[in-house]
Amino acid sequence: MEMYRSHVMICKGTGCNSAGSERIAQNFEAELKKHGLENEVVVERTGCFGLCALGPIVIIYPEASFYSQVKPEDVEEIVKEHLLKGRVVKRLLYAETVAEDKIKSINEVDFYKKQVRVALRNCGVINPENIDEYIAFDGYKAIEKVLTTMTPAEVIDVVKRSGLRGRGGGGFPTGLKWEFASKSVNDKKYVLCNADEGDPGAFMDRSVLEGDPHAIIEAMTIAAYAIGADQGYVYCRAEYPIAVKRLTIAINQAREYGLLGDNILGTGFKFDMEVRLGAGAFVCGEETALIASIEGERGMPRPRPPFPAVKGLFGKPTILNNVETYANIPQIFLNGPEWFASMGTEKSKGTKVFALGGKINNTGLVEIPMGTTMREVIFEIGGGIPNGKKYKAAQTGGPSGGCIPAEHLDVEIDYDNLIALGSMMGSGGLIVMDEDNCMVDIARYFLDFTVDESCGKCTPCREGTKRMLEILDKITEGKGEKGDIEMLETLAHTIKNASLCGLGQTAPNPVLSTLTYFRDEYEAHIKDKKCPAGVCQGLAKYFVIEEKCKGCGICAKQCPVSCISGKPKTPYVIDSAKCVKCGVCLEKCPFKAIVKQ
């Protein structure tokens, strides 16, 4: 490898890539050549830096200059000024890094200051398609240590002592899971990785696979050694083409180096793995459905027990862990379980990655120690709510979770605290809602998702969620009646208690949680026929303000159902009974004389 004085790191995660970062990379290569710098400066394509809202992102080392929203045509200037003459192009830097007297390093800005990167530590720092770069930052050192100095029982003990719990949603202690599988006696065992990531708005697992695929390979090999498996599969949704491509490259490189195969590092240990593609069904993220899908069956869950640790893939003992769970494993072996357990709260150790989305300034990926408050994540790291709007709630746990209202913003994030609030950690999607969001509509949105994604095998989930959605539709259309809320609650409890798998058992959570914290919004829809946030079209009413109306008649001409009448130069009137609430009149009125209520 050549020595370069400067490294240009270009984010090629899915977000920046779709914003054109490949063109930027190519322009850099061309400009560097033009200025004869190609032997001094290297261009690397990396995984996600996290601040997706400001992509495409380019970081230049050794200064660690953080360029945001870079356009292909900016590249020439960066090369000429920064790389040739050493003058950082201030105008293109991430504004937060430019202080009056100096340029702050990225670790000093609010978005990164409170983050602790364990699972994401290599994302954006290495070229994920080059195994040597992973190796350089202590990659494959943990597997070396495990294979040459530890027994399987010691490996399991380390994971147990770290306190690591599953990051895929359930929060089950990882060491215990491995121990169960290690105790199942069988000639064949499997190690699986769940990269299905079906929670809408979540993209932590995708970013780890795109930015640091070797960490997953190393961790699965450690797991295989611990339980005595020789074959692994990563189940990844086919909608993640970049992740699949990088993981496949990484697996091939690991095989070439003998880090997968028959005699790993000359120790005689044997393990290999493959990628299996899912077609993007939410239920296929559930462990027994995922196993069925890998077996070539239709992806449907089955009752447990037997648990996969006893009878899993092809009837053999199997462990399944989430991508982010695995991403922590090599670090635990390198730095010790005590180091990991020193982060977080009493029962939730380490860090958690969240995908920030919705009404928040810094849309993107953040990794924070467990125990950080919701307020810190949303207002300090996330930069707060755009356009000066008021925070209303944040949804965690996606369609299986619930919302956290303003009065609980100071809750310390961990598995148990979120459950106590009627939500859950989930896989790490965090969707922020402001005063313009209607909570009934939000609950309806998530239920619509679960109705779509229910596999149909069990009746409570298949029929029950559908009935709940019908009631929510009715309420948001302004046809809600007395007794609807109670019926929602009865259905919710039945579905939770009687469903076969986690999909049904958690599907009512968004409704129950919004009913707990925003019952008044449901009541306003049903009793007053009003949507307080003005979202539900069915409940909207359009009025002409007489004093402002000049009688121009534009609204009447534009109305597609001719429900506006009046004479020129006198105030017009909207017939609410005929109005379809399309909003065209409000949009077209030149005098702002039409309002929606």
Added chain:
Amino acid sequence: MKSIKELEEIRKRTLDTINIRKERTGTRVVVGMATCGIAAGARPVLLTVMDEVKKNNLSDVAVTQTGCIGMCRLEPIVEVYRPNEEKVTYVKVTPSKALRIVNEHIMQGKVVDEYTIGSED
């Protein structure tokens, strides 16, 4: 297949080339590369420093550039920051002076007094 020893070699070799992406603690060599510096011959100086650093495998040394340092008549200017030591500024540097700076100051910690800005006035 790679042995554990080969893996360690790859680790060390690659780290040398990419550890400028991590928070640094080692020595930093800064070459003034504004128009004035380039006109005075800063690029050959920069390339010499890089070559010499590479040749001697000085993995904790970062070579960077900066814009105009403000003393254009003294260009090319090279600044050396060693951990816990005062910054040393060299002026009117040539490739052969750069060689001595790397070999004596950076590698052995002996400041090359006669090239520093102090001996100029």
